[in-house]
Ligand SMILES: Nc1ncnc2c1ncn2[C@@H]1O[C@H](COP(=O)(O)OP(=O)(O)OP(=O)(O)O)[C@@H](O)[C@H]1O
């Protein structure tokens with residue numbers, strides 16, 4: 315399989331002196347579902363934001379389709395960002411606007427200054443937005459204001475906004491951290507099917523190890539800014555959990571795949 | 577442990593009150609303010625107000641004149657506030673952390689806002705009197721400058737509070753600067769911004785009266801004129817009109833605020 319995304323020696327040092335990432339290397343194949351797990355402060359959010367340069371890495375290379383994202387100028391960066399959808403823990407919607415308005419925001423990367431500022435969308439784009447909302451089970455909410463939705467519904471609006479970008483890669487920063495187990499399952503099922511059916515590569519930050527193992531092809535374990543595990547979900551062992559979290563898997567209430575004892 | 581926590585809290589409250597009393601006492605001694613004389617003059621002031629400071633049928637003749645001036649003052653306040661609001665939006669976007677173009681630029685924007693805000697409206701009037709003389713423009717610019725400074729500050733905070741999440745999402749989607757401003761920053765912050773503008777408008781109608789006394793325009797000028805010519809009945813009518821207007825404006829702006837928020 316060809317690598318869609320490749321990180322080489324990526325490092326990030328914040329102005330405060332915190333070394334959030336040091337020498338991060340991995341590559342993600344096309345159509346892969348990858349989860350990044352690790353304790354709070356491990357650098358997961360920093361890492362995911364270095365990929366679309368919401369945060370500028372201090373060193374290394376981030377290659378998307380072979381092009382180093384870190385060298386792009388402003389215009390080229392915007393064109394690259396169009397190909398990368400992003401989903402946030404707090405949904406990051408304009409809460410006062412309607413669901414469809416928020417979904418169409420995903421098209422703004424394709425617009426010039428005038429059509430973008432005025433929010434002029436083609437009828438195809440509007441049709442597409444409604445189709446995507448249907449596929450996510452939000453047909454009843456299309457014209458509702460976002461502040462009237464539940465967390466799970468808001469996150470689905472967030473997914474719709476990312477999908478309408480027609481991205482190659484979907485970055486998700488703790489998409490289910492603010493949701494109850496039922497809503498979490500709905501969101502994760504949608505993300506999995508986006509990956510399998512649409513062939514979009516998905517990279518998810520997660521706090522729930524069991525969820526990561528259930529849904530992912532590959533798991534990347536991080537600790538203190540470094541990758542300490544990079545392998546299949548089945549390959550996770552009790553020691554792996556210990557390496558990542560610094561506590562025994564059983565203490566964390568995690569059951570390790572098929573090999574779990576007793 | 578718990579007991580000592582609450583005791584500590586109570587002690588610090590007591591200390592705070594003692595310090596406050598000490599400062600008050602110090603100020604009274606320093607300025608030579610006589611409490612007794614101060615209180616003694618209240619009944620006398622009330623007596624004067626009741627016997628002299630009330631409108632008569634005769635002073636009602638002046639009502640059309642007064643309303644005319646009042647309207648001028650209200651219009652002046654509304655014009656200066658709305659124009660200041662428009663200018664403040666631009667500076668606030670550039671000065672906000674969320675949309676800053678460069679840190680230095682952001683600091684400059686905040687500095688400008690701070691200077692305009694911290695010079696009082698009466699000080700601005702006196703300064704501007706030199707340039708424009710006793711003219712409506714003096715009042716207009718005095719109110720404009722203060723509103724501009726205040727609203728820039730308020731808008732900057734609103735933008736950073738309300739819009740930063742959605743801005744991040746649009747940046748990630750590859751949207752350009754102006755697209756982000758018009759599709760995300762302004763729509764998400766607009767109810768709060770309008771609320772601030774309404775608040776500023778109320779404040780400005782109050783200040784405009786004072787500014788009018790200094791610049792010889794509007795309702796402030798009417799009051800000054802009647803008062804200095806010992807026409808207390810007409811002057812009291814002016815005061816009643818101002819109070820009624822302020823109450824009405826407050827009512828209207830509260831209604832609008834309830835509708836938009
Ligand atoms: N803007 C910032 N300025 C300075 N330091 C930061 C900043 N953002 C994050 N950090 C630091 O960088 C490190 C990594 O943070 P990051 O948010 O990437 O961790 P995380 O793995 O996403 O944690 P969580 O699971 O709690 O979201 C932390 O030590 C954090 O304190």
Ligand SMILES: [Mg+2]
Pocket residue numbers: 358359360488
């Ligand atoms: Mg995080």
